[in-house]
């Protein structure tokens with residue numbers, strides 16, 4: 001490789017990995033309320049990135065900072081390599097923040113046309129985004145007759161006008177029924193093939209299913225920032241269910257071991273077994289101890305904690321230090 005080729009490929013890879021969103025020590029207070037406290041994170045291109053946290057955690061404030069709707073008090077914010085509200089960056093960002101506002105007595109299509117025209121986009125854009133969100137059949141009906149799910153999809157369609165490379169969606173599944181949620185989830189995954197998606201949610205199951213990476217906020221602070229799988233893996237203990245005979249002996253063995261003394265026998269008479277939390281992956285040691293005590297181990301089942309449990313562990317731990 002010549003030096004110029006090396007430089008070119010270096011530039012290419014630098015561009016390829018340049019974060020879409022970068023926050024460094026970002027803080028925002030509203031009077032005495034510290035909405036966002038020292039948040040640092042980075043969103044890579046093509047990711048579905050979740051901003052997760054309970055009510056009041058600072059999720060919406062964070063998204064509003066990215067869009068330049070709120071100014072941070074401190075810290076560095078870069079969106080698509082530019083400052084928030086930079087017109088060049090804004091042209092390449094689609095956003096759905098809180099409930100989308102549409103003219104209710106106009107059709108979905110006309111609402112989108114108005115928005116497209118205001119942004120100098122061709123009318124063909126409207127057909128394109130309606131197809132993506134699967135609203136073509138309802139496009140000529142008045143928005144007032146739309147279900148909440150349809151309105152949310154219309155909101156996403158509006159955000160998609162101009163084919164942005166970054167989509168910011170605030171609670172996109174909020175208020176939707178399970179069917180609407182599933183449709184939105186599929187849509188978000190589809191969209192992530194062409195755009196980076198940053199979404200906020202307090203619905204952990206949703207985030208677990210749709211996001212590649214998440215930041216967990218609690219009272220404005222980052223309590224975790226990682227891939228969903230890593231967050232689940234590192235979230236401490238896992239739960240294990242043990243079937244063995246005689247179960248009394250198995251119970252005595254486990255209860256006499258300091259790390260496993262929390263084992264409990266299930267109430268289920270039809271399917272008696274023991275359940276316990278393990279601090280680390282010490283299933284082999286547990287099986288060995290049981291076998292050495294003469295227990296026939298029939299089954300040991302590992303139950304992964306959900307992101308929900310991991311999340312509550314994180315936010316509870318964070319709160320206990322205050």
Ligand SMILES: Nc1ncnc2c1ncn2[C@@H]1O[C@H](COP(=O)(O)OP(=O)(O)OP(=O)(O)O)[C@@H](O)[C@H]1O
Pocket residue numbers: 030033034035053054055056057058059060061062202
């Ligand atoms: N414009 C504002 N003026 C005063 N306080 C605000 C303002 N915006 C947000 N806050 C406060 O900042 C904190 C974080 O609010 P934010 O809306 O960002 O949280 P959230 O995680 O999006 O919560 P939710 O899930 O309830 O929407 C809250 O205590 C909220 O009351």
